[in-house]
Every structure is written in C-alpha cells, then in structure tokens.
Amino acid sequence: MNSNLNELKEEGNKRFKTGEYSEAIDFYLKALKEANDASECESSECRLAIYKNLAAAYLKLNDHSQAAQYASKAIELSPYDVKALFRRMQAFEQLKMYNEAFKDAILIQKLEPKNNAVVPILQRLNAILQESNKQQTSLEYKVKTMLEYLNSNDLNEEKRLQSANNILVLAKEKVGCDMIIARKGISLFRQLLTSNQNGELKLTIVRVLCEVCKHKPENVIAVISEINSDILLDLLTKYWKCVEEMLTAVQYLVQTILSTLTGFNPKQNQKPDDALMKKYEKQVDTIMIDLVKKCSLRILDGEVRDAILELISRNVEREALNWGLKLVKNDGLHHILEVSSQLEEVKYESSMKITRNTRYQVALTLERVYSCLDNDKAREEYVNIVKEYIRSKLMSGDSESKVEAIATITALLYGPIDVGNQCLSQEGIVEMMLVMAGADEDETQQRVAAEAIIAAASKKDKCTSIASSGSKILKKLYQSKNESIKVRALVGLCKIGSVGGTDASFRLISDFSITKLTAACKKYLLNPSKDRDLKKWACEGLAYLSLDADVKEDIIDDKSALSALIEIAKSGDMSILYGAITTFVNLTNSYDKKEILPEMLELAKFAKQHVPEEHEKDKAEYVERRCRSLAELKVTSALVVLSKTESKTSREMISRVFNAICQYQDLRGGVVQQGGTKVLLSLSTTNNTEKGKIIAAQALARIGITINPEVAFPGQRSAEVVRPLMTLLHHDCTSLQNFEALMALTNLAQVNESVQNQILKDKGYSKIEHFMYEEHELLRRASVQCTANLIMNETLVNLYEGNNDRVKFLVVLCEDDDIETAKAAAGALAMLTHVSSKACHKIFDAKRWFEILLMLVSSKDAEFQHRGVYIVNNLIQNDRTIAEKIVETNIFEVLMAIVRPEVDDISQQVKQLAKAALLKAQEYKLIKATEDCNLGDVNES
Template identity: 45%
Template sequence: MNITELTAQEWKEKGNEEFKSGYLDNALVCYTNALKLTNDNNSYKAVFLKNRAAVYLKQNEYNKVIEDCNEVLKIIPNDPKALFRRCQALEGIEKFEEAYRDALDILKVDSGNKVIQLIAGRLFVICQEKLKQNCQLSVKVSQMFDLAFEMHADIEKRETAMNNLLVLTKERAGAEFIFKKGIALKIHKLLKLEKNEVIIIAAIRILAELFQNNEERTTIILHDIGVPWFFDAINSKNEERVNAGQYCIQTVLNSYSGMSTKPNSKPNKEMCEKYKKEIDNILSYLLYCTTNRTFTGQARNAIIELIMKNIHHDMFNWAEQFVELQGLQRLMEVSSELEEYKFESAMDITASTRTITSVCFARIYENMYYDAAKEKFRTAIDEFIKDKLLAPDIESKIRVVVAITTLLLGPSDVGNSIIAKDGILQMIFAMASSDNVLQQKVACECIIAAASKKDKATSIINQGINILKKLYQSKDDTIRVRALVGLCKLSSSGGTDTSIRPFADGASKKLAEACRKFLINPRKDKDMRKWAVEGLSYLTFDAEVKEKLVKDKEAISAMIELAKTGDKSIIYGVVTTLVNLCNAYDKQEIIPEMIDLAKFAKYHIPEESELDDPDFVNDRLVSLTKDGVITALVVLSKTDSQNSKELISRVFNAICSQVEVRGIVVQQGAAKALLELALTGTNKGKKQASQALARLGITINPEVAFPGQRIYEVIRPLINLLNHECNALENFEAMMALCNLAGLNDNVRKKILKEGGFQKIEVYMFEDHIMLKRASTQVVNNLLMCEDTIKFFEGDNDRVKYLIILCQEEDIDTCLAAAGALAILTSISKIACNKIFDSNNWLESIKFLLANPNQDLQHRGVVIVFNMINCNKEIAIRLIETDLMELLIVMAKSELIENPIVKKMADNALEAAAKWKLVEKIVDVHTNVLT
C-alpha cells in the first residue's frame, strides 16, 4: 500500500488494529507511516510516537523506546504515558536511577496511580541496594587497582586482581565505575613495561568490555590512549593475546557502528555517518599494518581477518576505499611471501597467512558490485604483477607466481584471467622445468591451483604432464608431494563422471596410495601431509578411491588429527575430501527424458559409479561418524572461510541424514557448531546447517539436543528453511523439528511466534503436498497451546473455517491435527466457537469426526461439540437444532463405542446441553430418544 493512500490518523487506527492482533511488525510500519505524514510537533505526533514506543517496548527495543519518548516529552513535558514507557525501557537496560526519576515525575502529576507507586517502590529498593553496592565496590576496586598496577607486587596476586577487574567490567555498573576510575590510562602505561602475558591479555579484554555498546566511552578512551596503541597490543606471537587484541579492535568498530557480536549483525546507518571519520581511521591503520615489517605473522593474520570480517558492510564502504587506497597491492605483497623462504625485507607470515589472504581477496571481490569496480580490482592486480615482472631478478618472478597461486585460491576469475595472459603459463612451466628447488615448488603449487578450470586442466595436461611426472621423480619430498598433487588434480578433472578418465585405468588408486604414504608417515612434516590430503581431496571424486579410503582407519585418523591442528591452510583439503566421501556435493537432477534427448543428439552423458549408490554412501557416513569425524568438524567449523563453512555444513548434514548416528552427533558437541554455521556463511551453507539441526530435532528430544538457551537459538534457523527457495524435504524436516519444539513449553512457543514462525508455517497448510500439509497442521496444533496463537484465529480471517475443511482430509494425521487444533481453540475462545458456523460445511465436518471409526478422531470431535455447547447458550441452541444430539446419545449409550473416554465426553456434552435448560436429560435406552 502506498503511504499516501491513507491519512496519518488512518495509519494510526490501522496500527492499533495490528497491535491488538499481535502483528507488531505491521503495527510498527503503520505508526512510522503516520509519523512520516506528520510534520508539526503537535499532540497527534506525540500520540503516534507513544504508540510506536509501545511496539518497541513489546519488542524489547529499549533504546528506540527511549528515543521516541524523549521526542514526546519535548512536545508535551511530563506526559505520563511517555514517562511510563521510558521508565520501563530504562529499567530494561538497567538504568535504574533514571527509571526511578521518571516514576517520581509520573507521581507528581498522578499521585494516586497504584501501578506507578508499586514500580517506584521497587525501583527505590533497587537504587538503594546499588548505592550500597557502589560503596562496597569502591573499596574493592581501589584494592584491585593497587595490586594490578603495582609492578613490584606478587605476580599471582596481580594476575588475580586484573582478572577480577575483568569480571567486574562485564557488569554494566562495574564497567562504568572502573571506567570513571581511569583504568584506560593505567592500562595504556602498563603495556610499555609489563612482560606478563596473562596480565596484558586481561588488560586488553577489560578495554574491550568497556567499549561494548558504548560509543561515548569508546570515544573518550581512544582520545586518551590513541588508536595505534591497540595495534601495538595485537603485535605478538602469543595467539591468545592476538585474539584479545583483534576482538578489542572489533568492539571499537561495533561500538561506533551499532553492531553487536551476534552473527549477521549489521551496522546502523545513522551511527556510521556520525562516526565515519573514526571508522575510516581504523581502516587506514588496518591497511598500513598488513605490510608492516615489524608485525608478527599471527598479528598480520588477525589484521587481515578484521578487514575480511568488515569489508562487506555497505555502510562502511570499505571495499571500494580499500581498492582506492592501494590496499590490494598491500595484500598482494603479503600473498607473495613464502613462510619457508625469506627474501630480503620479508614479512613474517604463518602457514595460514596466504590462505587467509586468499579468502580476503575473495570477500573484497564479492563486494565489487558493478563492472567498473571489478575492472578497478583487476587493474590494481595487473599493475602489481607488471611491476614485479619488469624487475630483472628471479625473486620478483617467484613472488609473482606465489601471488597468482594465492589469487587462484580466492577470486579464481581474477587469477584465471592472469594465467590466460601471454607468457604467464609458459613462465610457470619454465620454472617447473628448472633445477632450482624453490622455483619448482612454487611452480607446482601454481599449476595445481590453475588446474581448477577444465580448459586450464586440459592445457596443463597437454603441456605440463611430462614436467609433473619428471618432478615426481625428484629426490626432494617437498617437490615430489606437490607434483603428486598436481597429477591427482589432473586425474580427477572428469569429476564423478566415470566415462572421463584422463589417465589409464587404476591410475587414481595408485596416486591415492602414494598420497596415503605421505599422510600416515609420522616422519613427514605437517606441510607434506597437508599436500597429501589435498591430493586425496581431488582423487575422492573416484568412487573406488572413496570406498578404499573410508575403510582405511589409519588414513582417516591421520587426516582427522591433521585437521585438529587448526592450520587454516589444511582445512579446505580435509573438508573437501570429507564432502566427496559423503557425496555431499550438489548433484544435477537427471530427468530420463533429457537423457534420451541427449543420446539422440549425441551429447556426452555423465556416468556415475555403482559405488556411489545410496547404500554405499550411507555405509560411508556411518563409518566416518564412528571414526570420530564429528569432533574434527566441530574444531574446523571455527574457520573464517565461508566456502569451508559451507563444506563443513554439507558434511554435517549428510551425516545427520542417518538416524542411527544422530545421537553421536549431539554427544560430540555438533549442535553448538551447527547453530553458528546456520547463522553465518553462504546461503547454501546456512541451509545445509539448518537442515542438519532440523534432523537432530526430529529424532532426539529437543531439550537434550539443544540444552539451555540453545533451544531458543535453534528456532530461527529452522524458520529460515520455511521458504519456497528450499526444497520440500527441507520444509518438511524443519516443520517436524518445530513441531517437537512447540510441544515443549510456552516460552518456546512464544519464541516461534516472535520469529514470525506462525505466518510461515501456516502457508504450508494450503500445499497440495500431503506431508507438508500434515506437518504444518501439526505444528499449528502444538502452537495453539500458547494463548498468543489463539489471537491469530480470532481476527478477521478464515483460519477457523479452513481447519474445519481440513477435518475431512483423506490423510488421517492431517485430520487428527486439524481436529486437535479445533478442540484447543473451542476450549479457550468463544470467538472461535462462533466462527465455526461461518463454514458452510461445519455440520458435515463435525459429523465426519463423530461418526469416524478412528477413536482418536471421534474423541476430538466430541470434545469440540462439548466445548461449543459449554461455551454459551446461543451456540448450544444452534447445535441442538441439528441432529447432532442424536449422534451424542448414540455415542454415550451405544456398546459399539469402545472408548470409555469418548462415551464419557459425549455424556458430558449432553449434560452441558441440559445445563442451559434447552433439554431435559431423560434418555430412553431402548429408543435412544432425548426429551
């Protein structure tokens, strides 16, 4: 609806209706539209603001409540409703003293208000208790300060004191108190002298807590100690300190942008505009530090990860700025470094640096939304490569090839466009053919990365196969293993199509055996075993290799242990191998008619191996689970690579398809990892993780599968599966899991409703698909145990009418769910009882239930009739005017009705009719006549 189709007052009225019906999001839109049509600061605007504040209050958006109420109070000072709602919001964010002041202001204009008197009394007690706590806190903090910042004090006492201060900052009152004591400046001075890493890490974490959701404190602290301090703090080889520093810098960004630590949190536009200078300043420091030669490899990784995590936010506009500020050239410098060989003026890197950099390149390129931006990206890369190639020294050429390899692992389109340029591939082959070990090594890695595209693989097979074979004969294992991986990748260029084999039959198994020897040999270093896994990741497209590998406990165990080391450069190879073993990759749907057409047109038809039939795949899934793959996946799921997350989700989902191992999946902590994967990453990855969660929720008691708070967190991923982009199986499994959740308690049901679950679930009640219709009706049945759901049926709609129609469905389970829903509705809602008569076939449906041979349906039918008769006299009269009474008499007295509960309920219905004095309960058992 266009905003101008209604007046501001009409929008308000519509908002009131939506609010009463429980459609808070719709109400919010209506009140906002009313405000957009109101320019003057008058009483009407104040009403719209107060109504919108009421919606925000229901949604626990306390800061927005406060903003709207502040605007009202500018128009109408001391407005009681605005003060009351602001008081509630202030209490919600634990600003008790301010909430108490608002309560007192209300009492000044409405001294007899009993509700406010109670609230004011409660807040007074809280404020007095906080004042007492603050007095005690002051003494404790002073003692902690004296210990923590006294360099000559006992080291254990200092560590304890600093950790205690950290605990205090996690509380709102404690954080504010410690901040006012000037802890930031003390920490700033501390880092210059302190050598104890435990104390430094705790100090950095204290600052991170002070930044949380508080831009005012953030601005003051940054002014006092300066942004460079945080980059000095992160510059360490201590992984824990680096993580603390990275988190601290992220909290600064979050504070200035309105983001939170929750997955998929997005910046606030107004805040980003307000603090644009500060946000861009952080980008400048991040850019500079990527190539800072004094930085450790661990710190450099953390800096690049920070860029990667924030580059996609449109509000920051970092992606284009990054290109303009020559950030790509800096990343190319990093990507051209070699960990095992240090050039002159080299940067310190780790085994994961190039992998992280490749992912960062990919994230930046993803955010080049239009052709001109993509062209700038490519131009910047081209310029870097041209400059390096113009230098006469071989070092520059080696660095170029290393950088191209990194690009091929990230935005492969860019990498492939470089490989396609004249002379590049020839230069790589020349380096591979040289006698220099370093040149051979980097050339091999580049050939492996370049062979991803089929046209490149064909070119490399034609030109470079003999080079790779020769390198495989090298005495240097680092060269041999890379050449081996190159041969593996070329061997697998046909994918799962058994009719395409670039090498002779049996070559894949021989190559797999060679990879296995490297993998299981403890004398080989981690780097060589990593390459062996990558080789297997290509070869496991071959079903024979899959079957042999999955039975090789030693090789599987070695691969899992390698994955647990946390080296990010290993993750992709391991998870790709697991995806192949599980057949968890996307498969093109094969339509028989299209196969016949392809044969007629003489097109190539892919052929799958019999060893990839479902029975073999299922056995592999069970075997991998029992071999401990779940614990490895949990560890690997912490990666920042979106592609790796998707692959991990695919493996989890494939394993969760097997009912017998779902218990093991839960026991080994996969539910927590899956929740994270379901909320972050690629759309396909989130879908896969969500479906895995649904499968766990179907088979296992949700309170066991998702203990504590997790039971509420799993609801959103399941609801996300309820859209038409997901297939019918995903829809069905999501609703089955939601049905189990909805059967637990009212809090869970309310959370489902709050996430918009009801509207998404009920859509499937209208589907032709029997299973989807059944599942959605069953979920709605369980949701009706929550009073908030009843309101959806009491509104101006045909929902009750449709339930009556569903009571005559051919599918017995759908009938049971619909009748159960009506039984609950009629027991609670008089409106619902009346709405039953809106249906033209209500009598036919009720008779269908009462006369049904299924005793459960009979029971539900007689409960509905009892509820309606018991509701009020008018409804009872309408029922008695029909022949339902005769049916009830039969059910109450007939020996054909075996279920005593049904008979008792029928008798209760007759007694309810007698209660209204519409009939006298004098039954002739012979004639079954009621008079």
C-alpha cells in the first residue's frame, strides 16, 4: 500500500482515538484523495475502510447527513459490510429517516443473527414506524375530510373558513402537505381564490400555499402551475385594504416560492444553492420578470407597488439571486425608471399611485441592480438605458416630462450615485435644473428642481460647484410662501453649509447662518401643524447640519427637538430613515474617523496643505453626554423600528448608533429592555454590510459582558449570539473587539452545555485558544478565563487529553505575570484534573511542575492556594504513581502544615482538601499518621 496513504490513515485513527474527530476527518479526507489517485486494486479496500471511519467520525460530531453519505459510499463498495450498514442505520435514525434505518437494521440482523446490538434498535424503529403509519392513516382522513368541507356548497362561510384553518395546520407537516397536493387541493385553492368573495378565506388559503411551498421545490412547481401571478395581483388590488395582512401574506408567499426554488433565505441568512438555481432557473426568471413588469402598472396602489419593489430589491442583489444583469437584459430597468419618475405630491393624469416610501424603495432597487453588474460593458449598458430614458422624457418638451426626468435623476443620485452624476454631467442638465428652480410660475418645477439640487450636492467638489451657481436660487426659494418649496430650499442650504463635514476649520457659509438654518429645521420639526413630509425634510436638514459639533450640542440641549426627532423616527416611515439615522450617527460620533498620524500632520503643515481640525465639542466627554441624552429619551425604540429597512447602508448606521450607546455599561440594560438585542442579532447576521455586521456583533458583545446572558439573550438566543461573537475573533478585528468578544463568550459559556457546544463547534476553540499566546495581557487573560469556563465540556476535555501540549501550557500559565490570568489557568487545571486522568498525568510534562504546584499550594492568596490544593488532591486521588511523585517533594510538607490544628489562617475547605490528599497517601501506604499531625483532628464541618 502507498506509504503516505497508510500514514495519513493511521494518523486519522490516532486522532479519532483521542477524541479529535475534526482533525481525524481532515486526515481521512487526505488519505481518501491519495486512495483515489492510486490504482483500483490497491485503493478499493483502503477506500472502504476510510469511508467507514469517516462515517464513524461524523457520527461523533453529530453530523448525521455526512455520516450517512460516507456510510452509503462504503456500502456501494461492499453491500454487506455490517459496520457500514450499522453506521448508516444510526445516521438515518437521527435524520428521522426511519424507513431507511429499519431496512438497514433488517439486513444487519439477516447478516449477523447473533448481533445483539441491533435488536433493541429494530424494536425501537418498528414502534416508531407503526406509530407513524397510524398517524398517517389518521392524517389522510383529516386532509380528505377538510378538503371536502372546503369544496362543499352546503357549508356556511364560517365553517368553510374553519376548514381552511384546519388545512393550514395540516399543511405545516410534510406528510399533510403531500396529501393536500395528491388530493388536488391546489386546484381547489385556485378555484376558491378566483370565485369565492370571502377575503378572510382567501387570506387563509394564501397562508396554506406558503406552508405548501416551504417543504420542497416540487410543491412550488405544483402551486405556480395552478396559481399564476395574475391571481395574486387580483388579490392585492381588490382585498389588501379590506383584509388585514393580505399584502404581507402575498408578499411572503412570493418570497417563499423564490426561496424554495433557489435556497436563498434572507431571514435565515442562507445563500442560494447553485444546483437549485440552475435546475429552476426558468421558473425563477419568469417570476422575477413578472414582478418587474408589474411594478409599473398604473392600477396598483402605492403600498402594493412598494411590496413588489421590496421583493425585487431583496432578491436582485449579488448576495441573493444576482439577477441585476438579467433585469437589464429583459428591459426591466425601464419599468423601474418609470416608477422613479413619479412624485407622491405631484399628480398628472398618467401618474402612478405611490407612497412616501416608494422613492426610497426605488432608489434602493436601482442601486442594487447596478451593484450586481460586475463588468464595464454591463454598467455601460445600464447607463445608456438610463440616459436614453431621460433623453426621451426631455425630448417631449412638456413640463410634465421635464419634471419626471429630473425626478429620475434625483432617485439615481440617492441610489447608484455614479449613474446619477453621469446624468448630471450631460450638457444642459444642471442649467435646466437651475432654470426650473427659478420658475416662479410653476411650483411643481421649483419643488422638483430643489430636490435635485439637494441630491446633487453630495460631495465637496460637487457641492462647491452647486453652491457657486445654485445657492442664490436656493436662498430665493427659501423665501417662498409655499412651505413645501421653502423646506426643500432649506435642506439644500443645510447641505451646502455642511460641506466641511466634521472639519472645524472649513466652512462654506458662516457659523451664524448655520445657527439660523438649525433653528429653522427645529421649527419645522416642532410645529404640530406641519405635515410629515415637511418634518421629513427638516430631519434631512439636521442630518447635514449635525456634522457640526456646535449643532450637535444645540440639538442635544433642545430636549423638545430631540424628542420630536426620536418620535418621528418611531413612526416607521422609511422616508424619514436617512435624516433620522444620520443625525443619530452624527450626534454619537459613530461615523468612521480618519486617523491622522502626527508625522503626516507635520508634513501637511510644512507643505501648506489644509489639515482637518477636530472641534472642541467632539471630544469624549461631549460625545458621552450626547449618547446618554439619546439613551434617556429611548432612542433604542426608534432604532428597532428603523431596522426594518432593507438598505444595508442604513442598517450599518443603525448598528453604529447601537454600538455607540453600548460602549457605556449602565446604558446597556436599556438597550435590552427596549428590544435591542433581537435587532442586533439580525443586524449582525443578515442584510448588513460586512463592517455593519462586525459593529452590531461588538454591541452584542458589550451587552453580553455586563448583563447576565440568560437575561440579555433568553432561550435560543444564547446559542444564536455565539456566531456573531465568534466573527469578532478574526485577526482583522481590533484588539478591543477581540477582547470584548472573549469576555462575552466567557459569560455565555456558563449558560448551559448547548451554548458551550455552539462555541466549540467548527473548531471554535482554536479561535479562542489563539489569544492565549498573545503578548497583549488583557487578550491572554480573557482567553484563559474563557477556557476555564469551557473546560468541563466533553469536547474540550477530549481535546486537552489529545497528543498535544495544551495541559502543559496551562501549567506554565499558572505563574503568568498577570495575577488574573494565572488564577484562571489554575482554575481550569483544577476542573480538568478533577474529570480527566490523562490530564493529571500530562501535568508532569511541564519542566517546572514542582515549582509551580509548590507556589500554588503555599500561596498567601486564598484563591491561589485553594486551587493549588484542589489540583494536588486531584493528582493524588487519581493514581498511586502520581501520589509518589508528590510525596517525594516539599508539596507534601506543605499539605501536612495546612492540616495542623494550630494553623488557623487557612479556610476549612482547603484543610479538608489537604486532609483528603493525605488520607489517600496513607491508603496507598506512602505515609503514616504521626502524633504531631493526627489527620483525625481536622474539623469535618
């Protein structure tokens, strides 16, 4: 046999025996590759053994799917191999594939009639299958009866609705779902959706279809072959207003259909499955094209349009179905642009119905479509379609088309800004905007142009250009008697005024003017007579102005304005989102700050380059006061509402504000009480930028450090929070993030064994252990403390018992310069030696074991001494040969001294441990009781 192959296989066997199952798998897989490269006659027997070993290792790791897979491969090579059959049977049972497990058990019994191990399993599986058959018979009767009731014309609507609700319960089970399809239930549902007039019944049927579609793609095919998009659209246009939750139910049904056909599940953070995507590509494309075409229908209500746009934007992006290029190729961009040209407050005969959230949703969709395009040719095609659309609008010459063209450019500037800027750079566009803004006789044109100017002033260079040509017009518009125009001009001026950002040394307009603009924004925000649209613009104005530290302090000092801002954010209006969350980020200084190295600062000054200056009121004490003021007014409640946004950029900003508040220990409880942890879990795992996920995870870590994990993360949440915390242990994260994650994991490790297993799975301990070797004192301490809380877990015990120096290193850490690290290491050793005989023997691998143990047992620190005596007692109790080594050293004399009656400055608990060790040494006949130290004299209490 290939020597390398044999070595790899044997190394895997060694790791398996020591309980290092993941490492064993790695070696088996390497051996398997070697076997596959060898000749058939040489490798066949070896591959059989490796497949069986892999199945056994995966069973130990509770990965039953992989165990079944490798056991099946072994059975393909040797159909009557009892070990392979037995392991596959075990895996099948755990996977609840009871029929398959029973077949394997029967075959094993035939092959080895005297195999007693399979008998109880056969009996158990037989009982399960009999019960399952009984339930299936009962379930089949229920499905049949409920469908008949649903189809009966004799039933009144109340009883028919009850039947539908019963079917909804049955559809949740896979068997019940299969029976519904087999009995042509989907056809009946189509008939009721198109003919019955009971809206509540239709809603229940939609929910049944959701459950049906969840189980497998074949069910989805059965549903979409009977129930097309026109039926669902009819439900939305006729029933969404009068039947609560109809819109949400239909939207959820479409998302479920797409998720089941592709494997993509945004709620569970599941990425698409390539095999499913390829198999059902045609069906997915049909659904997506249909959604895109329907989003621009004039008959839709605004809320329905928003729901369709949300489905498109959620599924189109690169991390989802990556459908942007197909949308462009299928003329879908034209439909999205049609929606982008609409204004809620401007109504023409041809206008669509939209809501205040539609423009936010369409800008997000345009951005996500553009971000999918990964080559210049595709982006160029996108830009050309956009430019042609705008050109066609402008060529018509009427004011309505001009307004729509500028509205589209504004949406692009809030979405794919590069495309918006390219549109702006076309000859005559900016000039036309300025002319429209000055058109006193047409308030609609003024309003739209003012919005476009605001959106265009996005960067310092652009803003400076706009300021030079448009600030006069904005000032003129600010004098308008029309509040809607006036507030837009106000925001434009605020944006120009904020161009210096946080740089206290750069201003395009005077501090006096900024103060006046701030007062104007707050006036709109506080005036009860102002409608929400005006308040939205006031929020956006503050978002720009609050980059200035004086404005931050002004807002914080004005409790009424701050409360109004938080209350309007709680409304859930996504059009408010940008203004509110940006202001919160600015107030908490939670934006990214560029670190300027001192030498670079001196170089810039020498070269007479502009050097940004931090404002006095942006220092730590001011930031803390602002964070506390926001927390006091329950900003977390607003963040919870705002987190419903689909925008990753906005979700990152929400994460930043949460994290800024969580940096103060006494504010973390309020975040928990107001529902912040649930939101942070979502922000740390799904639909967020990578940076946003890390920031949200850090906020969770901070909560986990201060607050009892069982309170902060009740129930299943304790296990769910582990994954985001583990991401903070990456080397790209800061030392502070590493440290806070380790501290939070230390606390979580005390919750229960299930949480410990979650921490340790997928080689999780290696990420924690890495920091034990760090020079950074706090990181090393936190890692050892976390290890101490995990050490009693069977997985970790097996790891420390393996062929490695882990126990030896713990012994060495007991004399670490940092007292807390040393105590944690001693505590870990005390617990480990209590449960592991191997660990007791491995202590003597450390060269300085005697000096370290002596130091512990004779320490004046009560904790150290307690742990030291505990370890020594464990060693002596474990093995006579170990006890001999201890008795031959001065450690024995220290134990004798501890139990003396006249020694009264040592706790009774330590005395009892010392006495137990000495009694065991007596039992081994290694020592004799002496008159000056009678072990019976030690107080038993």
